[in-house]
Amino acid sequence: MSLPSNSLKLRDWMCSAILGVTASNPAMALELTDDLVIHGFVSQAYIDTTDNNYFGRSDGGTFDFRELGLNGYWQPHKNLNFAAQVISRNAGRESDSEPRFDFALADLHYHIDFSTRIGLRAGRIKIPLGLYNQTRDAPSARNGIFTPASVYFEQFRNALVATDGISLYSDISRPWGDLNIEIYAGESDPGEQEMEYYVFKQALPGEFDDASMQGAQVRYESLGSGVRLALSYSRPSLDYVPLAGFDPLLNGHVISDMLVYSGQYNTEFWTFTAEYLLMINNVKGFGPGFEDFRAKGESFYAQADYRYQPDLTFSIRYGEQIVNDEDRDGDKKFNPAHVGFGKSWMLGVRWDFAPNWIARGEYHNTRGTAWLSGTDNPVGIDTVRDWETYALQLVYSF
Known part of the structure; x- marks a missing residue:
């Protein structure tokens, strides 16, 4: 659901609107009426990688991520x-600043009693996957400058972040906590070329059609939000449309089954978060030029956040992704081998230095390139196995 051709004017209007509210009323949202409220955000990051490109042309430093x-x-x-x-x-070649609808939905709901609500959402809905997928486009709501790349794939972002369809949900509040159940179905735009790099490690003449998406999530939150648990399932299915006469591949299919286990524990000073993703990919029907295969991948991360002061938080995270559990070192099925895995440590700091303002700094030490964007790194053999990332970000929200 892209916006019209005057996207540049709309982007300028968005920036002016956000900065105008910042100047006139920095501490509040824009309340047009009792029933209509406007919020917004703007963020700018600087990213420098010792090798490879991440969120833009970062090898040597870039301000591309905004x-x-x-x-x-x-x-x-x-x-x-x-x-x-x-x-x-x-954020690189696949996210080119063109304004788009992140979500646009109608929510019809009914309260069965004081503590139980059921509802239907229709339109472009955010996909409930893990703890952060629905808020990954709100920089102040993420658990870092970047959502953990081992679980929240940037290569698969366009298909997984939102879908055009419907969802049914139920919210149940009891003395033991809040329980949310949601099921959804729809279609998602996988992006222009990123899925081709994700599956084939190269750009091809044809393209992937819209992804068919189905899934569900069960989420629990204790009173006071001390404990958050979630079990998420998503099944994206994509069809490849070859370019007639110029394409070596046939009308193949990619079907993925994704299961995410999520847990978070909060205390006055600490937050501990861990998520584990099991992903099974079935790739078939592309003809003799590309063999059918089935691969099971595993990913996880664990993060600890320490609130040294109410406005100052320190973070440490370790994340790991294995693309195919039959080749955990990548030296049997991948070329180069480091495409088949990713392992990374992150150290970060967040400073809420003024109302609605956040400054972040992060250092990532990474081995492997499993979560690199193919459009930003089109020649896999030119990527480097061991690389570091230095990132700074400034965020304003209202």
């Missing part, structure tokens, strides 16, 4: 509300 967002919430009736967010995101 985000602008404007969202609104309108409740014309107690059982009906509308919500939408337009974002402009620059």
Whole structure:
């Protein structure tokens, strides 16, 4: 759901709107009426990698990674509300700053009793996958400058972040906590070339059609949010459309089954988060030029955040991704071998130095290139196995 051809004017308008509210009322959202509220954010990052490109042309330093967002919430009736967010995101060749709808939905709900609500959402809905997929485009809500790359794939981002369809949900509040159950189905745009690099490690003449998405999530949160648990399932299915007469491949299919186990424990000073992803990929029907295969991948990360002061938080994270569990070192099925895995340590700091303002700094030490963007690193053999990332980010939200 891209925006019209005057996207440059709209992006300028978004920036002006956000900066205008910043100057006139830095501590509050823009409340147009009692039922209509506008929020927004703007972020700018500097990224420098010792090798490889990450979120833009980062080898040597770049300011390519920036985000602008404007969202609104309108409740014309107690059982009906509308919500939408337009974002402009620059993060390498696959995210080129063109404004698009991150979500745009109608939510029809009904309270069975004081503590139970059921509802239907329709439109462009955020996919409930893990703890952070629904908020990964809001920089102040992420658990770092980047969501953990081992679980929240950037190569698969366009297909997984939102889908055009419907979801059914139920919210249950009891003395033992809150339970949310959601199931969804729809279609997602996989992006122009990123899926080709993800599957074939190269660009091809044809393209992947829209991804068919189905899935569900069960999420629990204790009173006071001390404990958060979630079990998420997503099944993206994609069809490849070859370019007639110029394509060595046939109409193949890629079907993935993704299961994410998530847990978080919060205390006054500490937050501990861990997520594990099991992903089974079935690739078939591309003809003699590309053999059918089935691969099971495993990914996880664990993160600890320490709130040294209310406005100052230190973080440490370790994440790991294995693309194929039959080749954990990547030296049997991948060329180069380091494409088959990724292992990374992150040290970070977050400073909430003023109302609505956040400054972040991070250092990543990474071995392997499993989560590198193919469009930013089109020649796999030119990538380097061991690399480091230094990142700074400034965020304003209202």
